Amino acid sequence: xxxxxHDHEHGNGAAGTLTKADFQSGQETRWCPGCGDYAILASVxxxxxxxGIPPEKTVFISGIGCAGRFxxxxxxxxxxxxxxxAPALATGIAxxxxxxxxxxxxxxxxxxxxxxxxxxxxxxxxxxxxxxLFNNQIYGLTKGQYSPxxxxxxxxxxxxxxxxxxxxxxxxxxxxxxxSFVARTxxxxxxxxxxxxxxxxxxxxxxxxxxxxxxxxxxxxxxxAVRGKGGGPNQIRLEHGQPLRFGAENERxxxxxxxxxxxxxxxxxxxxxxIVVHDAHxxxxxxxTALARLADAPTGxxxxxxxxxxxRPVYGAARQHELLEAHANATLGDxxxxxxSGDTWTV
Amino acid sequence: xxxxxKKLETVIVRFAGDSGDGMQLVGDRxxxxxxxxxxxxxxxxxxxxEIRAPAGTPGGVSAFQIHFASxxxxxxxxxxNTLVAMNPAALKAHLDALEAGGTLxxxxxxxxxxxxxxxxxxxxxxxxxxxxxxxxxxxPMTTLTTRxxxxxxxxxxxxxxxxxxxxxxxLISWMxxxxxxxxxxxxxxxxxxxxxxxxxxxxxxxxxxxxxxTAEIAATPIEVGPAPLDAGEYRNINGANxxxxxxxxxxxxxGLQLFFATYPITPASELxxxxxxxxxxGVRTVQAEDEIAxxxxxxxxxxxxxxxxxxxxxxxxxxxxETIALAQVLELPLVVIDVQRAGPSTGLPTKTEQSDLLMAxxxxxxxxxxxxxxxxxxxxxxxxxxxxxxxxxxHRTPVILLSDTFLTNSSEPWRLPSMDDLPEIDPDFAIGPNxxxxxxxxxxxxxxxxxxxxxxxxxxxxxxxxxxxxxxxxKVSYDPANHALMTKLRAxxxxxxxxxxxxxxxxxxxxxxxxxxxxxxxxxxxxxxARRIRGRGLPIAIAHLRNLEPMPLNxxxxxxxxxxxxxxxxxTGQLLSLVRDKFLVDAIGHNKxxxxxxxxxxxxxxxxxxIE
Ligand code: SF4
Numbered sequence: 001x002x003x004x005x006h007d008h009e010h011g012n013g014a015a016g017t018l019t020k021a022d023f024q025s026g027q028e029t030r031w032c033p034g035c036g037d038y039a040i041l042a043s044v045x046x047x048x049x050x051x052g053i054p055p056e057k058t059v060f061i062s063g064i065g066c067a068g069r070f071x072x073x074x075x076x077x078x079x080x081x082x083x084x085x086a087p088a089l090a091t092g093i094a095x096x097x098x099x100x101x102x103x104x105x106x107x108x109x110x111x112x113x114x115x116x117x118x119x120x121x122x123x124x125x126x127x128x129x130x131x132x133l134f135n136n137q138i139y140g141l142t143k144g145q146y147s148p149x150x151x152x153x154x155x156x157x158x159x160x161x162x163x164x165x166x167x168x169x170x171x172x173x174x175x176x177x178x179x180s181f182v183a184r185t186x187x188x189x190x191x192x193x194x195x196x197x198x199x200x201x202x203x204x205x206x207x208x209x210x211x212x213x214x215x216x217x218x219x220x221x222x223x224x225a226v227r228g229k230g231g232g233p234n235q236i237r238l239e240h241g242q243p244l245r246f247g248a249e250n251e252r253x254x255x256x257x258x259x260x261x262x263x264x265x266x267x268x269x270x271x272x273x274x275i276v277v278h279d280a281h282x283x284x285x286x287x288x289t290a291l292a293r294l295a296d297a298p299t300g301x302x303x304x305x306x307x308x309x310x311x312r313p314v315y316g317a318a319r320q321h322e323l324l325e326a327h328a329n330a331t332l333g334d335x336x337x338x339x340x341s342g343d344t345w346t347v
Numbered sequence: 348x349x350x351x352x353k354k355l356e357t358v359i360v361r362f363a364g365d366s367g368d369g370m371q372l373v374g375d376r377x378x379x380x381x382x383x384x385x386x387x388x389x390x391x392x393x394x395x396x397e398i399r400a401p402a403g404t405p406g407g408v409s410a411f412q413i414h415f416a417s418x419x420x421x422x423x424x425x426x427x428n429t430l431v432a433m434n435p436a437a438l439k440a441h442l443d444a445l446e447a448g449g450t451l452x453x454x455x456x457x458x459x460x461x462x463x464x465x466x467x468x469x470x471x472x473x474x475x476x477x478x479x480x481x482x483x484x485x486x487p488m489t490t491l492t493t494r495x496x497x498x499x500x501x502x503x504x505x506x507x508x509x510x511x512x513x514x515x516x517x518l519i520s521w522m523x524x525x526x527x528x529x530x531x532x533x534x535x536x537x538x539x540x541x542x543x544x545x546x547x548x549x550x551x552x553x554x555x556x557x558x559x560x561t562a563e564i565a566a567t568p569i570e571v572g573p574a575p576l577d578a579g580e581y582r583n584i585n586g587a588n589x590x591x592x593x594x595x596x597x598x599x600x601x602g603l604q605l606f607f608a609t610y611p612i613t614p615a616s617e618l619x620x621x622x623x624x625x626x627x628x629g630v631r632t633v634q635a636e637d638e639i640a641x642x643x644x645x646x647x648x649x650x651x652x653x654x655x656x657x658x659x660x661x662x663x664x665x666x667x668x669e670t671i672a673l674a675q676v677l678e679l680p681l682v683v684i685d686v687q688r689a690g691p692s693t694g695l696p697t698k699t700e701q702s703d704l705l706m707a708x709x710x711x712x713x714x715x716x717x718x719x720x721x722x723x724x725x726x727x728x729x730x731x732x733x734x735x736x737x738x739x740x741x742h743r744t745p746v747i748l749l750s751d752t753f754l755t756n757s758s759e760p761w762r763l764p765s766m767d768d769l770p771e772i773d774p775d776f777a778i779g780p781n782x783x784x785x786x787x788x789x790x791x792x793x794x795x796x797x798x799x800x801x802x803x804x805x806x807x808x809x810x811x812x813x814x815x816x817x818x819x820x821x822k823v824s825y826d827p828a829n830h831a832l833m834t835k836l837r838a839x840x841x842x843x844x845x846x847x848x849x850x851x852x853x854x855x856x857x858x859x860x861x862x863x864x865x866x867x868x869x870x871x872x873x874x875x876x877a878r879r880i881r882g883r884g885l886p887i888a889i890a891h892l893r894n895l896e897p898m899p900l901n902x903x904x905x906x907x908x909x910x911x912x913x914x915x916x917x918x919t920g921q922l923l924s925l926v927r928d929k930f931l932v933d934a935i936g937h938n939k940x941x942x943x944x945x946x947x948x949x950x951x952x953x954x955x956x957x958i959e
């Protein structure tokens with residue numbers, strides 16, 4: 001029963017019978033051929049029926065940028081808002097309607113530049129929304145300017161002599177905002193991406209997922225060190241409760257460094273017991289932050305998977321229950337009474 | 348004991364003191380007592396932008412004016428008959444406003460050399476003839492207050508002195524025959540947890556009252572009897588509270604939960620403070636991270652089927668503009684309240700102005716017309732808020748509701764409406780296909796409004812967005828002809844709304860050649876000035892616009908049917924340029940941008956110059 005008085009059963013039959021087609025809008029996709037966005041869309045459309053949430057209870061919100069078009073391709077409720085403001089729109093809808101599953105699709109320019117404020121505040125509040133940050137380290141839709149995740153010295157049309165900016169580490173930023181769920185995955189890693197998004201969907205509260213997304217037109221190969229053919233050995237796959245080992249032969253690992261952070265070593269040099277065991281549920285974000293800092297740029301060994309997954313009070317949830325009940329019970333008579341409370345007089 | 352008293356029809360009192368002197372509290376309490384007497388009343392609080400402005404300086408003076416009468420009144424009044432000045436700075440800042448020969452009540456204890464210096468007086472104005480044309484009462488309020496609170500146990504001297512505002516209130520209450528009972532019980536409730544402070548306040552109030560009563564002051568008490576108001580139940584209300592009540596009423600009436608997201612800004616924050624208290628009506632308030640977030644949250648909530656509302660003042664409107672244009676293209680209900688203040692930029696943040704009218708109508712990129720309505724009295728904010736919500740929901744559009752600093756802070760008696768009499772607001776959610784077995788989110792009804800299908804409704808999934816929509820299907824469309832059509836259809840929504848609006852009402856005397864046309868908070872002063880003109884036996888016509896965009900259909904005919912049209916505004920001529928632009932009428936402006944309302948005598952003068 002939705003709070004708006006309409007009794008909705010699942011329109012598309014029981015959740016179990018949902019298929020990928022139920023989430024495909026049929027609108028023609030208009031990204032460049034070869035864009036990483038296609039792979040993400042296909043994986044998300046395939047995952048949705050498995051979550052058991054019918055399309056009418058699912059809402060996708062986006063901002064501006066190539067990623068923003070995502071919502072048009074999902075046969076759910078959707079809103080393509082304005083640049084950078086998707087987390088704020090999503091906060092409105094998720095706070096008002098906790099019966100819905102609300103997803104935000106955004107890019108590095110949208111979320112980390114013009115919309116940085118909304119991103120950090122939605123994470124701080126722990127609004128129940130799933131934020132997917134398609135990070136391609138470039139402005140695609142405006143044709144190739146450097147972005148807040150582009151590497152210093154990046155040569156683009158707007159920075160012919162190289163960018164002076166120091167880039168954001170998106171995960172460290174999210175952790176700094178005390179995000180309760182922080183993860184990273186890669187556009188073409190279908191299985192990994194699906195698993196990470198499933199965990200994000202199951203998380204109560206905000207879930208922030210950075211997705212390395214190749215922009216083959218303006219920034220091709222930005223993630224080659226960890227993505228596609230040959231990228232595997234550099235992927236440090238985070239598994240809760242498992243030692244942080246990686247490499248073609250699992251020959252490398254992560255240990256505590258002398259300065260209190262983490263560093264990459266050869267397992268043979270330190271012994272298997274010295275390798276740090278991953279724990280995504282530690283309240284203190286230090287471990288997750290150290291992992292995020294292990295690779296400020298995706299040029300060498302880089303962790304992917306769930307960095308942090310902790311419980312925090314979810315914004316709005318408890319309050320909205322009470323308020324809805326109050327709203328449902330409020331009558332015009334109550335209002336008459338409110339107007340007449342306090343000092344009144346009769347003429 | 349004083350036995351004689353003088354009867355007056357109307358009185359204006361102004362309390363002025365340091366911003367830490369509690370003048371607003373005194374004003375509020377005097378207002379409450381005045382309401383009890385049954386007078387008609389109107390108030391004007393006036394305070395500095397700083398919370399604790401430099402003490403003792405004219406810049407730090409806080410004032411409260413009340414106009415009350417045994418007949419109906421329309422404004423807080425031009426010149427006070429009585430001025431209470433708690434220190435030299437208050438005298439310096441407000442003496443000019445006091446009517447010739449008016450009553451001046453000063454706290455003589457505060458006229459120390461140091462305070463005189465801070466106020467910028469070279470000599471003591473109580474001694475150098477500055478106040479000799481007024482009926483001046485020099486009362487040692489601090490001393491008398493200290494004496495009255497002498498034996499209260501646990502009271503610090505500084506706390507005792509701080510209650511001198513209640514002494515002043517007591518004295519003025521005696522002078523105007525205001526009953527003390529309500530004030531005393533209010534003090535008792537307010538300071539229930541601090542017995543010494545409570546006792547001191549009550550003692551100071553009583554001391555002030557008795558000071559007058561025992562003829563220690565050679566003033567004649569004044570009697571202002573009840574006003575013949577329409578029968579009904581009344582309360583006193585300011586614009587902020589009336590707006591909040593209007594939004595609550597719209598929420599209950601429509602069955603839509605009220606979702607109010609805002610970012611703190613003076614003077615709009617008052618609305619948040621009011622609404623945040625109303626859990627009982629299920630109001631969801633959010634204090635957003637910024638102005639842009641606030642309007643986006645409200646819009647997101649509207650998409651989810653709530654009554655999405657945001658409020659701000661001028662600078663915040665600039666920040667929200669892009670999202671308001673988005674709402675206009677999404678064609679979702681959204682109420683945006685702009686409590687105007689003197690700008691541009693931070694301007695005079697606690698002073699009033701009507702300078703956002705053109706921004707409300709035109710201040711967005713692209714062709715993005717939307718309804719704009721303006722409240723014209725403090726209690727009228729209630730109806731204006733209901734109306735804004737009704738239009739937003741019924742016509743699926745963002746609506747801008749203009750209020751201002753004066754309306755928000757000023758209060759007046761309000762004859763309480765019955766909620767049953769309010770207009771219906773039917774959200775009329777889409778619940779199924781509207782074109783065979785298809786759902787077309789941009790298929791319009793006879794009002795030009797599109798269906799509101801909210802998430803959770805099976806089979807009606809659709810995508811909204813800022814990219815141009817194809818007529819009917821709502822799919823993204825780059826087709827030039829479609830863009831032209833959609834631009835026209837969005838504009839036509841306003842034309843259809845105009846057809847539903849009640850005509851502009853003109854209050855015209857036979858033979859009137861001058862029309863005074865107003866909008867917003869000038870309604871009171873226009874009525875008061877017209878009354879003065881009529882009192883001189885001269886004919887005049889007045890009319891007031893509540894709907895500024897679109898305007899009532901007869902507006903053009905009205906303005907064209909008078910020889911002269913005068914438009915008084917607290918800006919440099921914004922409605923004036925709209926009227927000239929729309930109707931090719933050579934209207935004349937009467938404009939003031941001093942952060943304060945237009946006075947009735949100023950407008951009377953402007954009118955006389957045109958008709959004599
Ligand atoms: S510009 Fe880059 S990110 Fe945008 S659609 Fe093309 S390949 Fe994808």
